[in-house]
Amino acid sequence: MKRARIRARRVEPAVRRASARIHFGTSGWRGILGEDVDFPRLRVLVRAVADWVREGSSGDRILIGFDGRFASEEMAICAARVLVDEGLRPELATRISPTPAITHALAHRRCAAGLVLTASHNPPAYHGMKVFGPRGAPIPDPDARRIEELAGLRLGDDGPPSSERLGRRLDFRPSHERAIAALLDRDAFRDFPLTVVFDAMHGAAAGSIDSILPETGARVRTLRSSIDPRFGGTAPDPNADNLSLLASEVGKTKGLVVGLATDGDGDRFGVVDGRGRWLTETQVVALLVDHLAGRGLLRRGIAISAATGSLVEKVARDHGLSVTRHPIGFKWLSAAIGTGRADAAGEESGGFAYAPIGPDKDGVLAGCLIADRVVHSGEPLEDQVETLEARFGPSACGRAALRATVESARAFEELERDPPDRFGRARVVGVDGQWGLRLDLSDGGFVMWRRSGTEPLVRVYAEAGDARALVRRLQLALRFLQGRARSR
Template sequence: MSDKIHFGTDGWRGVIAEDYTFDNVRRCAQGFATYMKNHGKQGETIVIGYDKRFHSENFALAAAEIIAGNGMKVLLTDGATPTPVIAYSVVHHHAAGAINITASHNPPTDNGFKVRNEFGGAIDPEGLKEIESLIPDDVSSVNRMNAAEAEEKGWIRRFDPAPDYISHLEQLIDLEPIRQAGLKIVVDCMWGNGAGWFPRLLEGGKTQVVEIHNTRNPIFPEMKRPEPIPPNIDVGLRTTVDLGADVLIVTDGDADRVGVGDENGRFVNQLQVYALLAYYLLEVRGERGAIVKTLSTTGMLEKLGKLYHVPVYETGVGFKYVAPKMLETNAMIGGEESGGYAFRGNVPERDGILAGLFILDMIVRLKRRPSELLALLFSKVGPHFYDRVDRSFTGERSERERRILSAHPATIGGLKVTGLNTTDGFKFTLEDGGWLLIRFSGTEPIMRVYCETTQEDRVAAILADGLKIAGLD
């Protein structure tokens, strides 16, 4: 009997050759196939795509053999493909769902098995639990059709998803003003799936796109992991200054997340980017609709909601919560602290390419550089400052939880505590409208301590108190 496979936020992640093996990928694919058949999807199509990590294309083919072996058709991408493009392909081809072989922003040692529903979005927590329960204990229980046979018989068909996705993007945003704006844009592809997309989308005009880290290199040199936050983007920030560029756009390993650097080589953090994107949709494009946010992201969204009279909904952390809420409320935008944002009219999935284009469109239409956009945002909602610390921990999680619950701090960082939300972790609200959040990673023995405050000089003190409350000081 093999080890039990546990699904996290979007699916399963493991260490390549340790627990992330071909047999375990096949087991996951069988669990997903059984889930689909149980929900009346027998004979329908599953889209399968992958990233540029070690052996991803071969893991994807292994999953395709299992889907075909279960009597379902497979559309297999013809190369490494951004997660949002895979998600859109599900909708465009009226598929039943998708399998994505990617570990996204995680370390180079890892790979992952992510699943999506017929809307191209994350499967809800109940669905993920059901899939997990259907994964066979041993690979001998899977149904498998040899890839060569499956392709010959038409059960597996390779396709290029780019043209349809690009046509879709051009319905969501007019790219011509960006092409003709004469911007110099640095794009850090983080050795991942975002390579080539911005040059292709913006070619033919006065704007210049300079890509870095745009080849396949599964060890991700010059960064700890392909996650679009410092210090991983430090090379990109320096390149922006060295080239005198107007903006830095960063896509993570599977291009579902975006990072931004300003013209001065300063990081625009992911909470600020979320607020900028919401402001762009509300003010620049004149859209109206709900905003969906995880509890770990910015309070600036509530302030924008009040200014523009739109509802704001808060969920637990992860797109398995965000995507269903977006569908329920026909939300204008949904997002999370990790730099993943989804938009109405697109699929309910993080899209780092579209988010990056929206930031560029905002620069062009408002005729302001990134630092000036941030100043404009703060003029509407006030300055907000954010930081996060991740620490490994030992011992039982339950003991840590009891310690945090019993702390009852009257103040954090010198600010009065006004409430505690335990929806997902422990979120202490503070008198200035800011917050401290302590939560556990869903995939590794790490505790995350986050904060946002309107007082820049209190960030360090808030985080220090958070580490004490968590017993990590």
């Protein structure tokens, strides 16, 4: 305790004043550490969260977690001290914890809210704070706007807290790991020896999958398992470009093998099959839905995002499950779980949730369930993907991004005002402008543009019949933003 207080004093600046208003993006407050995110603004935001909690009726206990980024623990300690000042009861993690461990604890305890100091999959220069409601779901937009409003009223109240107390210190990881382990079929792991190569990407989930799966008898080899605030110099996003090391290691491993990865705070997944091939998020979510439904663990339905590929929907409906589509941002999918409309949810950017564990995305859970699926069938994951796509049709899905500029903003606005009738060789058969701009195409695929809520980017999503067609589709979508496609 004494060491933690000393560290907090050393890092917290008292002189800089919070002046700019705080804004929540798709997933909480986020920005460049030392510019958009700093201690004065953090103190303002936490005091606003305290005001918001007092307006509600869920009690006064707030859970606090943190990842391994620069100053994360110091920021968490600062938040706890502010909450004590505000008369609330913080419960602070004893160690770096994946975000899903905090949301799992919220889902199974009586709390008013949860705070996690993290910037998730963003580059190392970023930091921020996620805010969760009493049951572990990201707060909905009206609550985010209310906290922003309260923060605006608190802008001058950015000084260091007077309290030296932090509240209780708790380890949230073991109960989360036990809950996931209880879902796994230990007999199947014994019947089919599996090697798992786990790439923690220097993130908060290091020590999670590689703690859970060895207990089943699986052999687990780890990559990038040390905590590194610089994440080895790359963004801790488990996409194909960032998992070449994992793909190489899996490809060199003999026998039944799968590669798993998690992002900076452990809520997103990445999966590599036994041939060293990165699987798209749509393929992974389809495999997970098929696996859980086949085990009789899904009954109510599935919630997916507007940019998730059609394979998930086809698999779910084949199991007699209802499917609902929602705006991009996992908070919308968490809401569907929270209201009982869905047992599970998945999205295009590596998020998957299963209601009994928690309503928010969980990369640790997704990875462990993929391993469970492999041993359940005893077949290599690549064969299972081929079987699924042979039955329901191929689905090549992907995403790209372009830095937001004045020119790309104008091009996007023109697209929204006047969507094209054709996109490449396909006719546009449907236009949806609810959550960005989505064009449904005559070949069964789609293309979608959307402004990022966390970074200065315009994101592009697409589905096509094969990988080459997907690359062409994404490239064409980017050219539309660069103003070059319409003249062709």
